Amino acid sequence: MKKIISRCAAALLFCVASLTFAADNKKVDAVNKADFFTTNGAHLSVKGKNYYVVGTNMWYGGYLGSSGKVGDRARLVKELDNLKLLGINNIRVLAVSEKAEHNSAVHPATTNGFGDHNEELLAGLDFFMAEIAKRDISAVIYLNNFWQWSGGMTQYMSWIEGTPAQDPNVTKDWEGFMAKSASFYQSKKAQTEWRKTIKKIVTRVNTVTGKSYINDPSILSWQLANEPRAGNSKASAKEKEIYVKWINDTAKYIHSLDPNHMVSTGSEGLMGSNNDEKLYSDAHASPYINYMTYHMWIRNWGWFDKAKPAETWDAGLAKANEYLNVHIDIAKKVNKPLVLEEFGLDRDFGSYDIKATTHYRDKFYRIVFDTLYNRVKAGEAIAGYNFWAWNGSARTTRANYWWQTGDDFMGDPPQEEQGMYGIFDSDISTILIIKEYADKMHAIPK
Template sequence: MKRITHLYASLLMLGVIGMAAAAPAANPASDYVTVKQTQFSRNGHAYYIAGANFWYGGYLGAGIGGDRARLVRELDRMRALGLNNLRVLAVSEKTDMKSAVSPASTAAPGQYDEQLLAGLDFLLAEMAKRDMTAVLYLNNFWQWSGGMTQYLNWFEGSPAIDPNVTKDFDDFMDKNARFYVNGAAQAEYRNVIRKIVERTNTVTGKAYKDDPSIMSWQLANEPRPGNDKATPAQKAAYIKWIDETAAYIHGLAPRQLVSTGSEGLAGSAQDSQLFLDAHATPRIDYLTYHLWPKNWSWFDSHKPDASWNEAIGKSRDYLQRHVALARTLGKPIVLEEFGLDRDGPSFSVKSGTRWRDRFYKEVFDFVADGAARGEPIAGFNFWAWGGAGRAANADFWWKPGNDFMGDPPQEEQGLYSVFDTDASTLKLIKQAAGRLHALERKAPSRPSTKPAAAVKP
């Protein structure tokens, strides 16, 4: 926070000068998170991500239908744990699908809910006060925020597919890949990108593209080329879409980073060459990957003792393979989603977290130990912060008007949320954040910039 004169501070307190009306001071380049070789840098020092997924942050910030008092408390609690980065949903699309959040920031092409966008303004302003940075994703491969299937509904007239209803995720993924080659959908997607990236924050008066608290723009949450049987044509379209969309965002916001939001190999048809080809473009500044041992049938929470060893072995291998891919491309990598359900298994806030804690410790040790060795590991965002949110219904499914939690409406509320009463998990998170921040204090960032081109194996 820059120092201001006593007179100006007094005027601000008296309300003579409104923040939104005042011309915001330009931020020096050092305020932005940048890439130095395989590391993040900020203000001349190494910068490690110790973060959470907080997809609903903008929803809490909305003046109508939100809960700004709760948002402030959640941010204070996360900051006290040492968290410095939040991954947040920037836009959502109105849909009739029952497993999607409502309301949505985009009611129809070109029609935006200003209250929800103002909620995102408020969130970013409050994060800046706490020296926290944001990763904002601009679309969703999955249906829980409308996402790509809703774009196809608008511009193809095809049904918005809800795989929670059809139970056919392979078909959903295959059909959703049409988004990348639909010209009208892509044109509207770019309109939305421009709308958000060039938006002026109504709280701070600062354009989003000029806000260093926005670390990265993300193309989408978990974009995939299709299902695991994606065709060569689908893979080529996916690679082209990543390169061209990232270039478009960089043209609008050249001082901020761009990432894909990829799950890694799980979101790349299990094809390491596809992951490398999709992320080799210099327009993608760093890599992401996600780890879901239960979702991928590695861990059986009904038989935790019997399935643990296999699950953690496969998890370690998955983590190591992605660090090797990052080393090949010469870019930092962030483990930006991972989680495990509660003991029982149960969705109740009263249930234990023994197995989750064991899993978190394994992941945190891998990240911190690798970063300390100089691996291209740039940090973590666990999934997800539930905080003070609580499930309202006996079946644990979300309905409009319920608390927002870390679990989106496509999942039972409490499945992967970390609550403010999960004392043992919170302790692990705080320790992990402390280990990464200790590395920041140990040495300045590396002097040279990221490589101009990536090298394939």
């Protein structure tokens, strides 16, 4: 009898200890809903005050955070310190990449096949998140990619169909590539497998902090993908309908996993929506999409010719100003905040050399920042910006400027020449403009 009582007492003590431990853990991971980002009409908000995104893109943050051979935690800490000094309060970062065999994709990948994830790289994202939290920087974490440089949607379809993923840098068949990428939305197998990955990331517990991602207030939003499109330039009405439904259904699924964070699309805006305002508006009208996004690439879209900058500047800038402003007007109609989360321009005459001048880029940055700053200050629907992208201390020794496995990671992804759009830590004139407008944005009354 005494042994039975002793066992019961021991069991009781064990239960009490377990409950105490669980309660303590719960306290560690306890959250205050006011600490999470939300929306207030056409404004982003946190802790009851308006929040203005003053950000950059650093897709490779999780890579640098890895403790493996591809990581460089000392560099990551240095880059984040420098960005904080510049006034950056938000970084847009890639969550996962998919293993692709072509040269335009990053290697190694986070996902080597369905259900086969590189824990070392996932832990790198954990380290990145822990470090930005120390600096009061928020993150937009995107969960897929329409383009091939991180594997993305076409790699899902490659795994399913058993055929090599197309590299449009080689084939030059961008229309065919976009059609294949958009077929991802209609594939039940792709959506099932992708949702498994979404769940793995969204419900992950950070191995550095012990805090679940769901309860991490440093996350501004989960983002469906980088630049998702309904299809190619000839996307049908049915394809557009499928795309809008995919956005709604996936965003709803993420919210079902994580009630604390916002969800965004990653859309380029009208240029990624077949110049169809209804499609762009419909894609963001979902109650599960909390704010709107757009990107702007005046050289990629043929508005500005890097070989003839003086001759094409005025016309290109006019189109840029119209594009900047028309999206703010659309966001006002939809009554949701809007973020310009990608924009950039080459170094002068399209040079990739770090020593090349940035006269036109600097003019472009100043005009974009000034246009957005004035409309933010006026209380309109625009909630800020992320420039593309931060190269920081990265350097390339390649004579052709193309990235190869083992090279420094920089904001210019592997599908582009290294140094095309990214801002190096030696680009002093551009950095001074970034800092000037960051200070102005932070000074706007909340």
